[in-house]
């Protein structure tokens with residue numbers, strides 16, 4: 001098992017390049033297996049564990065994955081003849097649920113073991129299932145395996161009861177190979193939805209309206225390979241913006257799409273932080289003491305839930321009271337107890353965290369309960385007095401590439417250490 005040891009107190013300064021988006025990449029890999037008999041080459045992939053595990057899963061299914069460089073994968077799915085994804089790897093991440101839509105579209109049949117992912121409250125997949133059923137599939141769950149099959153998939157109109165990223169993408173995947181047109185209403189609008197639609201269209205799909213709340217998918221008879229580059233990671237970029245602001249630093253974050261970051265920019269500016277946007281980079285100049293704000297997480301273009309936890313860390317030392325309301329997940333405040341160990345004054349009441357800013361956090365031994373909790377604790381460690389030790393960093397490695405190298409290049413002091421007597 002590995003830990004991060006962070007010596008706090010350094011301001012972040014300099015330039016940093018953002019990698020490809022995790023939540024786009026983890027949908028593109030399953031989508032790539034839908035190519036009938038040619039290769040999909042995907043570039044600008046983040047070097048994160050979720051992508052590595054998905055590549056392993058594709059190999060387990062019989063596909064070939066050329067991993068000659070750590071940003072590019074070529075996926076040859078000709079050898080995939082099974083529709084069963086039931087290995088231990090499938091349980092390691094949330095996004096393996098995209099194999100359901102991809103294999104249902106490809107084979108008319110999919111069996112996928114229940115996915116894992118961040119433990120941030122109940123994460124049902126009823127809207128995915130509702131979508132598959134509306135397309136004509138039968139769905140049952142046996143021994144923890146979701147089984148979906150259909151003699152034919154027929155396009156239809158599907159209204160999502162909740163705005164769901166996963167359901168929108170999963171239905172889009174299956175509907176690409178349905179007969180006729182499918183319309184997803186109340187669809188999610190996140191940047192990665194658009195990226196997946198663009199990728200599928202490069203494979204020969206016919207998807208219109210991605211990025212709005214109505215997506216139309218005209219089924220096609222075949223999908224072919226393509227070459228594609230993943231969009232920059234909105235959440236990694238936002239994490240660096242928050243880290244720069246937290247340390248009162250001055251960081252230019254390169255390879256971003258500023259439009260995707262507007263909600264974060266707006267909130268940081270409300271805190272008194274200076275944010276300067278350019279074509280494909282954003283400069284964040286922190287202040288000595290930022291102001292507390294109120295914040296509510298919402299589906300895109302609202303403030304992303306995935307940045308709620310990092311924001312809580314910086315607000316714990318902002319001037320005055322902040323109220324952070326988590327409207328997407330019911331248990332995404334596990335990082336709060338850890339921040340309290342570092343001296344933060346935060347009270348969780350239902351879906352809200354009430355934060356009374358203190359002067360300074362103090363370093364402590366803390367545990368990352370999930371990916372973005374880990375990011376929040378890293379930011380807390382950067383601004384704390386003394387040393388912070390973060391355990392369970394495997395969650396962080398699921399979704400941030402070279403995180404300590406990137407932060408250290410900006411002046412942080414972070415070491416990855418092995419815990420004595422423990423195995424990886």
Ligand SMILES: CC(=O)N[C@H]1[C@@H](OP(=O)(O)OP(=O)(O)OC[C@H]2O[C@@H](n3ccc(=O)[nH]c3=O)[C@H](O)[C@@H]2O)O[C@H](CO)[C@@H](O)[C@@H]1O
Nearest residue numbers: 023094095122123124125126127128162164165166328329
């Ligand atoms: C791999 C990936 O892309 N993960 C992201 C994806 O997760 P994920 O796709 O799991 O998130 P969803 O957008 O589906 O979930 C949003 C909300 O809808 C609920 N819901 C969802 C599906 C469903 O069938 N029924 C239902 O009730 C969920 O419990 C949650 O409250 O979007 C989330 C919201 O932006 C992000 O936090 C995750 O980082």
Ligand SMILES: C=C(OP(=O)(O)O)C(=O)O
Nearest residue numbers: 094095117118306371372
């Ligand atoms: C919740 C997240 O990831 P996942 O859906 O993969 O668990 C996240 O990226 O913040």
